Amino acid sequence: MKQLAKITILLATLMMAAAPISLSAQDKTIKRKVAIGRFSNETQYAKGLFYDKENDPMRKQALDILSSKLASSGKFILLERDDLDILVAEAGEGMNKIGADYIILGSITEFGRKVEGQQKVFSSTKTQTVEAGVSIRLVETATGLIIYSDEAKGYAETSTKQTLGIGGTAGFDATLSDKAISAALSQLVENIINKCMDKPWRSYILSVDDGSYIISGGASQGLAAGDQFNVYKKGKIVKNPQTGLNIELPGQKIGAITIQTSYGDTPETEISFCTYEGEALDAGNLGNYYILDK
Secondary structure: OHHHHHHHHHHHHHHHHHOOOOOOOOOOOOOEEEEEEEEEEOOOOOOOOOOOHHHOHHHHHHHHHHHHHHHHOOOEEEEOOOOHHHHHHOOHHHHOOOOOOEEEEEEEEEEEEEEEEEEOOOEEEEEEEEEEEEEEEEEEOOOOEEEEEEEEEEEEEEEEEEEOOEEOOOOOOOHHHHHHHHHHHHHHHHHHHHHHHHOOOEEOEEEEEOOEEEEEOOHHHOOOOOOEEEEEEOOOEEEOOOOOOEEEOOOEEEEEEEEEEEEOOOOOOOEEEEEEEEOOOOHHHHHHEEEEOO
């Protein structure tokens, strides 16, 4: 009987361990929407008489590499905005129209290459080296503040050797520029990810219709039916006399919303229909409220 009891307890323990665990909204990772804009080439490398800033190959290299690294993390939705530069230039008004949680502004600040050779009696060696420097700024669209800024350098090299005239020979290796820029960006991507994910995910109430509360965000970000989030009323705006900047004080938690269903064809157009419990909201001033996942 004792042996049977032990087997029963063991089976019950295994069944409990195998049972699916329901994660709350606070336990899951909600993807952040990120727009990359103004990644420019500030160096003089390969800038001839007919240089086209918009079609700069190094600029496109850096943009593609950064996009690939962020996408592979599985924590971001990358938004493509043709008018991003214009909206960023408009600052205060434009930031709210971008549809992203964060904007990444970058530039290639340094780029150089060199070829070194060593000639011996029976052999010769040729080494090609590329050095690239990149600068990154991460802007939070909700506040317009730069929350992260840093620079990094990357290096890449390749060597060929000939002995008694036998061995590899090569012109300049064009892939070295990709490798050097990638090496520099790799040093910054982890910090970008941490800065974005450390801050609470934020959304807004777009409309109230017959008791249904519509918020921005949907399935592509990881939102699902049953997820619950806190609703806050914006804090008072005060001016810092030392800097002249306006500061929004912490908001007050006034209720919670629960997602019922989501709609939308793209991350930019996704919305979710929710129920709400808490203090009455002023439907005519929904801009006074925001939603956090913490």
